[in-house]
Amino acid sequence: MKTRQRDRGAPEPQAPWNEVRPQLWQGGHFWTGPDGEVQTAVVGTEFDLVISLFTRPGHGPHPGVDHLISEIPDGPLTAEQLHSVQQLAVTAAEAVRNDRTVLVRCHSGYNRSGLVAAQTLIELGQDPATAIALIRQSRSPWALNNQTFEQYLRTGLDVAYLLAGLETPS
Numbered sequence: 001m002k003t004r005q006r007d008r009g010a011p012e013p014q015a016p017w018n019e020v021r022p023q024l025w026q027g028g029h030f031w032t033g034p035d036g037e038v039q040t041a042v043v044g045t046e047f048d049l050v051i052s053l054f055t056r057p058g059h060g061p062h063p064g065v066d067h068l069i070s071e072i073p074d075g076p077l078t079a080e081q082l083h084s085v086q087q088l089a090v091t092a093a094e095a096v097r098n099d100r101t102v103l104v105r106c107h108s109g110y111n112r113s114g115l116v117a118a119q120t121l122i123e124l125g126q127d128p129a130t131a132i133a134l135i136r137q138s139r140s141p142w143a144l145n146n147q148t149f150e151q152y153l154r155t156g157l158d159v160a161y162l163l164a165g166l167e168t169p170s
Helices: 079-097 112-123 128-138 147-155 157-166
Strands: 017-021 024-028 030-032 038-040 049-052 066-069 102-106
Touching: 017 112, 017 128, 024 030, 024 112, 049 079, 079 102, 079 112, 079 157, 102 112, 112 128, 112 147, 128 147, 147 157
Parallel strands: 024 102, 049 066, 049 102
Antiparallel strands: 017 024, 030 038
């Protein structure tokens, strides 16, 4: 399964991960270091829970860290994938409420992680526009450059889930 849409013109982020709000971080597997070279972001024990929407061997987290994996594409999602995003966001919000540090990550930390992190903010009481703005302010202006994901958030994942469930395979 192809999970990442290539090159929307977005540069690699300038940090492996960024704090979106206390206890909630958004990041990726790759970032550009101060020397301009692409670096790998390897998670150790910095976080209590890591949610990976893209994975690569050797990128962590440490075996003792809770790690949830749900590889989803950086494109239109099925009803099942939208349901997974909802469940991950509920889990992340619960962890944040319990004062646990959470990292939501994907390849570069822009779209898939942005979708789950923004939905986590919504679960924590933010409205969609504020959640989207906070993701872009905290991670990068390039975060949530996937307009489909932004629409899912603005419409509401419950509605997006129902609409995606109506699609019939051809």
